[in-house]
Amino acid sequence: MLAIDNSCIVIFGASGDLTQRMLMPALYKLFTQQKLPTAFVILGVSRSTYSDQAFRDKLINNIPASAVINKQLLADFCQRIFYQSIDTANVNDYAILKDRISKLNDTFKLENNALFYMATPPSLYSVIAQHLAAHHLNNEQKGWKRLVVEKPFGYDLDSAITLDKALYQHFQEQQIYRIDHYLGKETVQNMLVLRFANSIFEPLWNGKYIDYIEVTGAEALGVEKRGGYYDGSGAMRDMLQNHLLQVIAMVAMEPPSVINADSMRDEVVKVLQCLKPLSEHDLKHNLVLGQYTESKVRGEDLSAYRAEAGVPDDSRTETYVGLKMFINNWRWNGVPFYIRTGKRMPTRVTEVVIHFKKTPHPVFSAHAPENKLIIRIQPDEGIVLGFGLKQPGSGFESQEVAMDFHYSDLKKTELLTAYERLLLDLIKGDATLFSRSDAVRACWNFVQPILDYKKRSFSLYGYASGTWGPVEAEHLLIKDGHKWRSPCKNLTDTDYCEL
Incomplete structure (x- = not known):
């Protein structure tokens, strides 16, 4: 069984819909089930301006009330959430991000492991990878570094090849995780x-x-x-x-x-x-x-x-x-x-x-x-x-x-x-x-x-x-002597379907 290392989970596009609707509720659920590492932090990154507490408050509003086991667990989870505002298209701003990650590493003993989740428009994938590398945030000499890419992985065959080439300039294949929730x-x-x-x-x-x-x-x-x-x-x-x-x-x-x-x-x-x-x-x-x-x-x-x-x-x-x-x-x-x-x-x-x-x-x-x-x-x-x-x-x-x-x-x-x-x-x-x-x-x-x-x-x-x-x-x-099955919302084997 693979170990669960202490780590910093960095989410680009943290103020967006995917982060608030899917990623944060999922991470909270894993936390309540004690499936996350002993030491971890979640660092939200985007252009919007939030304090750590304002960002936490924003996320809490998107966690279903039915998922809240008790208020203390939710409070403990929120204490692991931080926020950093940068211009993701500006390479110089990544010095600010690197410094913030370094401080969180020292405070929480995260062993320099970092997961970079790009919950952003695809146009930023190669830009973020390039700027992370410019500040050596892709370097695995101390701790692993993983880059998560959401679909679409390109717009056609040529653009998919172009995207691969852009990512490979800065990250190796074993560092790149292309996520398809299906x-x-x-x-x-x-x-x-x-x-x-x-x-x-x-x-x-x-x-x-x-x-x-x-x-x-x-x-x-x-x-x-x-x-x-x-x-x-x-x-x-x-x-x-x-x-x-x-x-x-x-x-x-x-x-x-x-x-x-x-x-x-x-x-x-x-x-x-x-x-x-x-x-x-x-x-x-x-x-x-x-x-x-x-x-x-x-x-x-x-x-x-x-x-x-x-x-x-x-x-x-x-x-x-x-x-x-x-x-x-x-x-x-x-x-x-x-x-x-x-x-x-x-x-x-x-x-x-x-x-x-x-x-x-x-x-x-x-x-x-x-x-x-x-x-x-x-x-x-x-x-x-x-x-x-x-x-x-x-x-x-x-x-x-x-x-x-x-x-x-x-x-x-x-x-x-x-x-x-x-x-x-x-x-x-x-x-x-x-x-x-x-x-x-x-x-x-x-x-x-x-x-x-x-x-x-x-x-x-x-x-x-x-x-x-x-x-x-x-x-x-x-024309082949077959016909489509008409599925219902419930798993049944009948000819009925919603009309």
């Missing part, structure tokens, strides 16, 4: 245990027994107040390129030789490099791009994407992506993977559905229900296995039944949220669940043809808010 979800990690630790699944996890696989990443909300940002991103960059391809890698990877960061990430890269390149035929016939339109759902008027604040009236940005893709290796040759992700869909859900082939017996297969394994990542995390049993009465007619498991049913088990788990791994130095540079490039390499295709004339299909996307996306499966 990989911190318990069910994503559990896919590996489900596959490799169970002999009832492991021999069947290949193209001989699996017919097709679908991956859904749906959101019920629209772009909210992020229209300006989202219009420069779109569903492909926002969800498919990172989150969903990483999920597919977990589903499809080979078993690692040992359980450690290098071995696990080696297998992730191998399967991502086996993604079948998208041809011109794929772009025209196996890709559906959509954009939500206005509708009325449960009495609520939902705006069209182009009516959202910050979105141009003639925007061609996709809020939905449906894609049929393949993996070119011995395990998955010929097995279609269907991916869909979109905003303003009937419910918020991320799940993987493994559809097994029917039995070859001509009598029993005629009316046999489909065998499928539903792996729910969010919400209501769990697993459902659907299979056929005989209907009561005479004859051998079968009906579908299900065995289900919900993480919420586990007694005396409190699951860490994705950020809680990943922040703990950061402090431990466990890079298993963090994206490596070659994996990021493999993902961009796969989706680059879609980005190039979008620069040309392409079809963009409308879909009413509150529906499962353009009707054209249904044909991706129908």
